[in-house]
Amino acid sequence: MPTRRASKRRRTVQKEEAEDRKVQQVEEEKEAEVNGSSKEKSPVVVFAHGAGAPSTSDWMIRWKDMLTKELNAAEVLAFDYPYMSGGKRRAPPKAEKLVDFHSNVVKEVAAKYPGHPLILAGKSMGSRVSCMVAVNGIGASAIICLGYPLKGANGATRDELLLQIDVPVMFVQGSKDGLCPLKKLEAVRKKMKCVNELYVIDGGDHSFKIGKKHLQLIESTQEEAEKLAVHAIATFVSNHVKEG
Template sequence: MDTEARPTTLSLDDAETVSGLVQSPAAPRACYVLAHGAGAGMSHAFMAAVADGLAERGIATLRYQFPYMERGSKRTDSPAVAHAAVRAAVAHAADLFPALPLFAGGKSFGARMSSQAQALVPLPRVEGLVFLGFPLHPAGAPSSDRARHLFEVRTPMLFVQGTRDKLAEFDRIEKLAAELGPLATLLRIDEADHSFHVLVRSGRNDAEVMQQMLDGAAAWMLR
């Protein structure tokens, strides 16, 4: 099975372009539009591992750069610019995989921008959102303010969250998922931090965590 990532180009609303990577098994059953976190782009080892692992589980991915990352800037895009990139990526995935169910989301910042875009105007053909470490609040400043828009989302949502995530206290995520009701599913990753790393003393390792994440996310998308 050839699942090598292939480069592609996404056109944004203002004629700007950003780069992307498409990865697919021979007979994909779904496609996940995967946005990167604030500090690292689409080629980061975590992003590549997610794409590789999902391909092994029958799911294609489209990774893409937000404009600020494409330019090499460390300052994230405004929400409006980021939302436009999310929409362009979803449209591109729909063109690439016209017969597949689409899912959107990503890591941290990418998860939040995808959910905000979906809350404002539903993303065409997207059947659910998958969040890999939703950033509920800044580190050391627990709050649920960043979750308000999620109550405007009308598609199923999967929260993949570590219990040691300093950007989302786990009891707050549990409470949020309960408040969101049947549309929210919470996949608990014991002992994992925001980057899904675990301490040696936990008795687990990062590879085991990745397998749990991928198995859970793939099963949820293909359910």
């Protein structure tokens, strides 16, 4: 049979363990409260695809995951325009014809997350339509343009839309993107009335793909180059988007 001293020692240990559990529980509750509060103030992102690939493409999924993590987003919603529905690839209509559908998606997300900063993001054509939606007064806090197609099919610089925007805009462009010559974008940015920044992915094409030789030259990887770009986006959002 256990001695009286052993029983007392066991009760002491049990009491200490109970107190430790209580302290741990309090700390976990505080941490959950902090994380929850942070999540409540975090942005929600509506992410539009480009003309040739749906929201389920590897590129879109990878960037959606990176944006979600780096922005600590409440949600990054990637969606398909109607011409991409059903997994069929059809020729995209003019960007203007996608604005109403895009706006309705944004309104649904905004209603789901009242008070959260609303960010419109898009790849190529999706970024252009995002700008159109923002100009229509959707109440966006910022726009993230990934591979903005500044040059039209006829070679003309499409700058009229960008000059109308009055919310912060972040451009991420590949240095070898034929659809957005950086010198032309720089000239347009100087004329824009809103806060805007540019992050250039060295050696990247329209989808930011960097050739193997160039990666060796800059002693980097595709993953590292894209992570740096997403970090720049997060810094931009932190500096220019107010918490909800």
